[in-house]
Amino acid sequence: MSTGNNSSDGLGSHDKEKGLANGNTEVHAIEDAPDQVIAKRFGVFGPLLSKLFQSGVEARGVERVPENQRETKNSWNNLLMWWSVNMVLTTIPVGVLAQYAFTLTLPHAVATIFCFAALGSVATAFIAILGPQTGLRTMIISRYSSGYLGGTFFSVLNIITQLGFATTAVILGGQTLASTNANTLPLVGGIIIIGVCSLIPCFIGYNIIHVYERYAWMATLFIMCCLYGLGSKAGYDVNAQKASEDTGRALSADILSFGAIVFGSVAGWAPVAADYNVRLPVDTNPWRVFVLTFCGLFLPIVFTVTLGATLMTIGDPVYADALGSDGNTGALVAQVLSLWGGGGKFLLVLLALSVVSNNIPNTYSAALSIQALGRPFAMVPRFLWVLLVFVAYTVAGVAGREHFSAILSNFLSILSYWTAFFIVIVAEEHFLFRQKEGRLGGYNLADWDNPSKLPIGIAGLLACCFGIVGAVVGMSQVWYTGPIGKMAGAAHGADLGFELAAGFAAVTFPPLRWMEIRLTGR
Template sequence: MSAPPDYSTDSEDKEKALSSVEDEVAYAEAAPDRVIASRFGILGPLLSKLFASGVEARGVERVPENQRESKNAWNNLLMWWSVNSVLTTIPVGVLAQSVFTLSFGNAVATIVCFGALGGIATAFIATLGPITGLRTMIITRFSSGYFGGTIYSVLNILTQLGFSTTAVILGGQTLANINPGSLPLVVGIIIIGVCCLIPCFIGYNMVHVYERYAWMVTSVIMLFLWGLGGKAGYDINAQKPFEDTGRALSADILSFGGIVFGSFSGWAPVAADYNCRLPADTPTMRVFLLTFFGLFIPICFVEILGAALMTITDPAYIAAFADGSTGGLIAEVLSPWGHFGQFILVLLALSVIANNIPNTYSTGLSIQALGRPFAVIPRFFWVFIAFVVYTVAGVAGREHFSAILSNFLSILSYWTAFFIVIVAEEHFIFRRKNGPLGGYNLDAYDTPSKLPLGIAGVLSMCFGIAGAVVGMSEVWYTGPLGKMAGAAYGADLGFELAAAFSAVTYPPLRALEIKLIGR
C-alpha cells in the first residue's frame, strides 16, 4: 500500500496528494477522522471535536495492521453472549408451539441441530475479520465484485432493519406490559430505539464495552425465568396432542428449522465487523470457536426457554400470551415477584438494546458499503438514519410482531445461506495459499478495476435465489419443491436449496471468470 500523502501542506498540495484513488484510500485508512473533517468545510472543526470526544470516525475503510488493537479474542465470546442472551431470542422458541405446534422434545432437537449449522456458518465469517481488517460487506467484493457487494449490502441493510424492527417492538411490548395502561406501546418502542442509538452513534469501542458486561445481568434474568416457569409448572407433554404426524411433522420441523437457522446465520453478514481490529495473526480457530460458542450456548438456552414457557398450561399464562404475545407471557411469569418482578421486566425489556446494537451499528456500515458516494458520509449519520427507519417501522407494525418475526426470519435464512456458501468457496478454493489467486489483495478492496467483475458471484446468487423460490414455504407463497416436501402447507426447504444451488454453480463459474479475466 502506498504511504499516506502529507497533509501538512497547503490546499493546492492537498489536491495533488489526493490525485490518485489509491492515495486517497490509503490516507482514509490511516487517518479517517482527518479525511472526513476535510470533506465538510465549515463543519470540519465540529466533526474534529466530535471525533476527538470519542465518536468513531472509521467507517468501511480497512484497518491497517499497525492500527490493530491487541485485545483478547475472548471479547468475541462475551459480545455474542450479550447479544443473544436477551428478550429478543425468546420468541423464536415460542414459535415452535405457537405456529408449528411442535412438542417440546422436537422443538429442542430442532433448535440444537439447526442452530449448530447456523453457528458454524457465522463463526466462519467472523474469522475473516482479523485476516482482512475489513467489514463483512466489503469482504463480499472479493467474491462477487463491487456490484455484487452492493447487492449484498442492500440485502444486509434490509436484514438489519428487520431485526431492529422486531427488537424495538418486543422491547416496547414488554415495557407496556409492566403496568398495563400506564405506558403506551408507541412510547415504549421509541424509548428502546433511542437507547440503542447512543452506543452505536459513538462507535466500535463503546459497542464492545457495552457488550462485554451486558451478558452478566441478562444471563441471571434468564435463569430467573427458567426457575419461575418451573414453579408455574412446565408440562413437556402439553403440546403432544396438537403436534402433526408424518409428512406434516417433517414439514413443521423443516420450516421451524429454517427460522432457527436464520436466528443464527442472521449474524453472519455482520460477524466480521466486530473483530476487524484484532491482530492479523490472531489464531483463526480461536476466533471460530469463541464466536461459535458465544452464539450457540446462549441462543439455544434462551430459545429452549421460549419453547418451555409455552408448555405451561395454567389458564392465566395462556390468557397472558393471547392478550400480550411473548411480552405478556413473560410479564405473567414474573408476576409472583410483585414489584421486584416488574423491575426485572424493565431490565428484560432493556436487554434488547444489547441485541439491537450490532443491527444498528452494522446498518450504518452496510449503507457506506453501497459505494463511495455513501462512504464519504460519516458512519454516525447513517446510524441515525437507520434508527429513524426502524423506529417508525416498529410503530407501524407493532400489532403484528409474530407474523413479522416468523416471515422475516424465514426469508432471512435464504439469502444468508447462499452468501455464506459463496464467500466460503471463494476463501477455501480460490483464495487459499496455493490456490488460483493465492490470497487477498487487500489494497484493492475499494478499487473496482482490481476486484473480480463479479459475474460468477452474481450468477451464483441468482441460482441461490432460484433455489430459495422453488423450495420456500411461506403463507403467501409455496414453491413446487417445498410443496412436494410437505403435506397441506408444504415444507420450507428454502435455505437448504439456496445454499445447494449456489454451492454447485459458483466454483465452475468463478474458475471460468478467473481464466478469462484473471481476477
C-alpha cells in the same frame, strides 16, 4: 485459513506497489487517519467533526483497518459480545414459535433448536475469522467474491435484514416495557425508549459497543434462570402439545420450517460477523476466533430459544391468555415474572432493556452496509447513517407494533434464504480461490475499494440468482409454497428454502468463478 499473499502487516509488497501505482492516495489516507480526511471533506463543518471525533465518536466506517491500528488484543470479546447479543428477550419468541406456529412438542422443539442453531453458528463463526485476517467489514469482504456490484447487492439485502431485526427488537422491547406500566407507558413510548438506548452506543462506535456487550449478558443470564424457575413453579406440562402435534410428513415439515427460523436467527448475524473483530491483530489464531464465536452464538441461542419453547408448556390458561392471539411474548414473560410482584416488574424492565444488546449490531452494521453501497455513500460519516437507521426502524416498529408474531416468523424464514447463499459464496471464494496456494494467491487488500482490481462479479451474481431459484422452489410461506417445498411436506409444505438456496449456489459458483478468473484474471 490464510489470506495468502500477505506480509507481516497483512499486505504483500506487490499489493502495496499496486496500490501506490494506481494512485490510491486517498484510500490509504483514510485508512490511516479517517478522522482527518472526513473533517477536511466537510469544510466549515470540519472543526465540529474534529471535536466530535476527539470526544470519542468513531470516525472509521467501511475503511480498512491497517495492521498498525489494531489496538484490540482480547479475542475473548468475540465470545462475550455474541453472548450478550443473543441472550436477550428478543431470542425468546423464536422458541415460542415452536408451539405457537408449528405445534411441536418440547422434545421435538429442543432437538430442532440444537441442530439448526449449531449449523447457523458454524456458518457465522466462519465469516467472523475473516475480520482479523483482512481488517475489512463483512460487506466489503463480499466484494472479493462478487465484485463491486455483487457487494452492493449483498449490502442492500443486509440493510433490509438488519432493519428487520431491529424492527422486531424494538417492538418486543416496547411491548415488554409497556407491560410493566400498562396504564402509564404506551407501546409507542416503549418502542422509542428502546430505539434511543440502542442509538447511543452505535453513534459513538466500535469501542463502546464492545465495552457494553462485554458485561450486558450478566444480568440477563440471571433473569433467564429466574424465568426457568418461575415457569416451573407455574407448572410445566411437557406433553402440552402432544394432542395437537402433527405426525408423519406433516411433522417433518413442521420441524424443517421451524428449523429454518432457528437457522435464520443465528446465521442472520453472518453478514455482520466480521464487523466486530476487524481490530484484532492479523496473526490472531483463526481457530480461536472460530471457537469463541461459535460458543458465543450457540450456547446462549440454545439456552434462550429453549426457554421460549419451555414457557409454552405452562398449562395454566392465564399464560395462554397473556400470549394472546398476536403472540405477545412480552406479556407472557410479564405473567411469569408477576409471581414475584414488584421484584418481578423490576426484572421485567431489565429484560426489556436487554433488547438493546441485540439491537446494537443491527443499528451499527446497517449503517456500515449503507456506506458499502458505494463511494458516494461512504463519503457520508458513519454516525449520520446510524441516525437514519434509528429513525427508519423506530418508525417501522411503531407502524408494525400490532403484528409482531407475523413479522417475526415470516421475516426470519426469508432471512435464512439469502444468508445461506451469501455464506456459501464467500466460503467457496476463500477456500477454493483465495488460499496462498490457490488460483488468486490470497486477498489483495489494497484493492478493497478499487472496482478495476476486484472481480467483475458476474460469477457471484449468477450464483446468487441460482440461490434465489433454490429458495423459491423450496420455500414454504403462508403466501407461497414452492414445488419442492410442497413435495417435501403435507398440506402446507416444508420450508427447504435455505437448504436449496445454499445448495444451488454451492454447485454453480465454483465453475462460474473459475471461468471468470480464467477470462479476466481477477
